[in-house]
Amino acid sequence: MSFALGKILHEDSEIRRLLYSAKELQQALGWIGSDVQFYQREAKKLQEVAGFSAHIFRVASDLLKEGLICLDCSCGKSYISFVLNYLLREMYGLKAAFYGVDTSLPLIERCKAIAALLGYENMSFWRGRTRQFEPPVPVDIVLALHACDIATDEAIAKGIQLGARYIIVVPCCQNQVRGQIKDEQTLRRLTEFGLLRYRFADILTDAIRAQVLRGAGYYVEMHEIVPPTVTPKNLVITARKTRSGKKGMEGYKELSRLFGVHSPIEGLLQELFGGDKD
Numbered sequence: 001m002s003f004a005l006g007k008i009l010h011e012d013s014e015i016r017r018l019l020y021s022a023k024e025l026q027q028a029l030g031w032i033g034s035d036v037q038f039y040q041r042e043a044k045k046l047q048e049v050a051g052f053s054a055h056i057f058r059v060a061s062d063l064l065k066e067g068l069i070c071l072d073c074s075c076g077k078s079y080i081s082f083v084l085n086y087l088l089r090e091m092y093g094l095k096a097a098f099y100g101v102d103t104s105l106p107l108i109e110r111c112k113a114i115a116a117l118l119g120y121e122n123m124s125f126w127r128g129r130t131r132q133f134e135p136p137v138p139v140d141i142v143l144a145l146h147a148c149d150i151a152t153d154e155a156i157a158k159g160i161q162l163g164a165r166y167i168i169v170v171p172c173c174q175n176q177v178r179g180q181i182k183d184e185q186t187l188r189r190l191t192e193f194g195l196l197r198y199r200f201a202d203i204l205t206d207a208i209r210a211q212v213l214r215g216a217g218y219y220v221e222m223h224e225i226v227p228p229t230v231t232p233k234n235l236v237i238t239a240r241k242t243r244s245g246k247k248g249m250e251g252y253k254e255l256s257r258l259f260g261v262h263s264p265i266e267g268l269l270q271e272l273f274g275g276d277k278d
């Protein structure tokens, strides 16, 4: 892929433009509907997916030349994987393979049917929990778009277990940590109002996720994939595996002690590694 083409994939406006003219893909994904509300909802999803795709291409550009293997956790209708595959394979003839995992059988069946319709034999789908999925080949990128609550933590733990080069997640609702925040804690004045409690729990949950990823040897950054007017759930946590192999959960332990909360990732890592991940 030439430098110029690579640049195109870094811009979500360019990706949106490419997707608006991809009629066969739109038809297969069900984005062409007669109902206006339906179309508006799907157009919003298209913006999220374009923003997320551009972000993935920007941060993981080193993988584009050699080809990439991607695990889409809590894939749902797998819009992000279908779009990434369309752009990489159809538009630029690059090598790519996708695994999608979701607990919903109807959604997995739907994804399989769409892949067959589009002739995407490099995409496969599995029904079950992310934590249970064992990909048949090493995975480069583990991603999750709006995987509800602990499903985002499962994607992170799975990515760490698989030693993925990138773990890129856009979290959704976060109930686990919020439920643990106690009123008698030192910083209770931060959380005594319902709305602030929600926002604070979101921030704390993602800060904890970042510290766990760091502790597991990843370099972590946070960005926004789209403006908050498209979706308030627009934060993306990007983790790149570092060569230094420096590990240690001090950052996580500090947060956990300070706020008296535990991340579900702690238990998931113990389950996946069969011991303490320290």
Ligand SMILES: C[S@@+](CC[C@H](N)C(=O)[O-])C[C@H]1O[C@@H](n2cnc3c(N)ncnc32)[C@H](O)[C@@H]1O
Pocket: 073, 074, 075, 076, 077, 078, 079, 101, 102, 103, 104, 107, 128, 129, 130, 131, 144, 145, 146, 147, 148, 150, 151, 154, 172
């Ligand atoms: C809000 S949807 C997001 C779907 C898709 N990623 C998207 O952006 O459109 C969340 C999906 O997570 C799936 N899910 C929930 N818990 C899961 C788990 N532990 N493992 C795999 N999938 C899960 C649900 O079936 C649902 O399809």
